[in-house]
Amino acid sequence: MIFSETPIAGAVQIDIKRIEDHRGFFGRAWCRQEFVEHGLNPALAQCNIGYNLRAGTVRGMHFQLAPHQEAKLVRCTMGAASDVVLDLRPGSPSFRKWHAVELTAENRRMLYIPEGCAHGYQTLVDGTEVFYQTTALYAPAAAKGVRHDDPAFGITWPLAVQVISDADRSWPDFVWEGRP
Numbered sequence: 344m345i346f347s348e349t350p351i352a353g354a355v356q357i358d359i360k361r362i363e364d365h366r367g368f369f370g371r372a373w374c375r376q377e378f379v380e381h382g383l384n385p386a387l388a389q390c391n392i393g394y395n396l397r398a399g400t401v402r403g404m405h406f407q408l409a410p411h412q413e414a415k416l417v418r419c420t421m422g423a424a425s426d427v428v429l430d431l432r433p434g435s436p437s438f439r440k441w442h443a444v445e446l447t448a449e450n451r452r453m454l455y456i457p458e459g460c461a462h463g464y465q466t467l468v469d470g471t472e473v474f475y476q477t478t479a480l481y482a483p484a485a486a487k488g489v490r491h492d493d494p495a496f497g498i499t500w501p502l503a504v505q506v507i508s509d510a511d512r513s514w515p516d517f518v519w520e521g522r523p
Contacts, residue, residue: 344357344358344359344360344370344371344372344374344377345357345358345359345360346377346381349428349442349444349454350437350440350442351428351429351430351437351440351441351442351460352430352432352435352436352437352457353382353435353457353460354428354430354442354454354455354456354457354460355381355383355454355455356444356452356453356454356455357416357452357453357454357455358450358451358452358453359371359372359451359452370451372418372451372453373416373476383414383455383457384414384457384458384478386478386479387476387477387478388413388477388478388479388480389476389477389479389480389481390474390475390476390477391474391475391476391477392420392472392473392474393464393472393473393475394421394470394471394472395422395466395470395471395472395473395506396469396470396506397466397469397505397506398466398467398468398469398471398502398505399465399466399502399503399504399505399506400465400466400471400505400506400507401463401464401465401491401500401504401506401507401511402463402464402473402507402508402511403427403461403462403463403464403488403491403511404427404429404461404462404463404488404489404490404491404498404511404514405461405462405463405486405487405488406431406459406460406461406462406487406488407479407481407482407485407486407487408485408487409485410485411479411480411482411485412458412459412479413458413477413478413479414455414456414457414458414477414478415455415456415462415475415476415477415478416453416454416455416456416475416476417446417453417454417455417456417462417464417473417474417475418446418451418452418453418473418474418475419446419447419448419452419471419472419473419474420448420472420473420474421448421470421471421472422447422448422466422467422468422469422470422471422472423445423446423447423448423466423467423468423471424445424446424447424464424465424466424467424471424473425443425444425445425446425464425465425467425500425501426443426444426445426446426454426462426463426464426473427441427442427443427462427463427464427465427498428441428442428444428454428456428460428461428462429441429460429461429462429463429489429496429498430459430460431459431460431461431489432459432460433519435459439495439496439519440496441496441497441498443498443499443501445467446464446473447467458478461488461489463491463511465500465501465502465504467501467502487514488510488511488514489514489517490511490512490513490514490516490517491504491507491511492504493514493516493517494516495516495517495519496517
């Protein structure tokens with residue numbers, strides 16, 4: 344696997360290192376030892392799939408409160424998505440910053456989102472499926488989010504938002520201590 348730092352502290356883009364021959368290629372998509380060597384949480388508690396009918400669908404920006412914080416490893420298995428990590432850790436050098444990575448079935452790229460960061464994505468084509476692994480079980484009482492269009496962050500989505508849940512549309516404005 345090829346690990347590349349992003350502008351968000353602790354968030355890592357991961358590409359498959361292909362070993363190719365006449366049959367196609369082989370590549371490792373997850374390895375506990377390599378995650379540990381790169382300082383990433385290797386615990387796996389749950390795997391999830393989000394299938395989306397229409398391009399322009401936004402899911403997120405979701406996170407879980409302590410003690411149920413989770414890291415995520417996200418990959419697009421069908422179609423294409425703009426995957427966003429948003430740093431909500433007040434002590435982080437990238438606090439309130441976001442970064443997007445294009446994940447497609449073809450590029451097989453993954454994004455590691457560390458604990459304390461929100462995650463969301465927008466589908467770029469119809470029929471997009473996103474697969475993600477989490478380091479903690481889903482805890483409904485700890486599940487929170489911020490709006491995809493909250494002016495506190497200024498996330499730029501590649502397409503006009505076509506589909507979004509009522510819950511994701513109605514998160515309150517983000518408030519932090521020291522907000523200007």
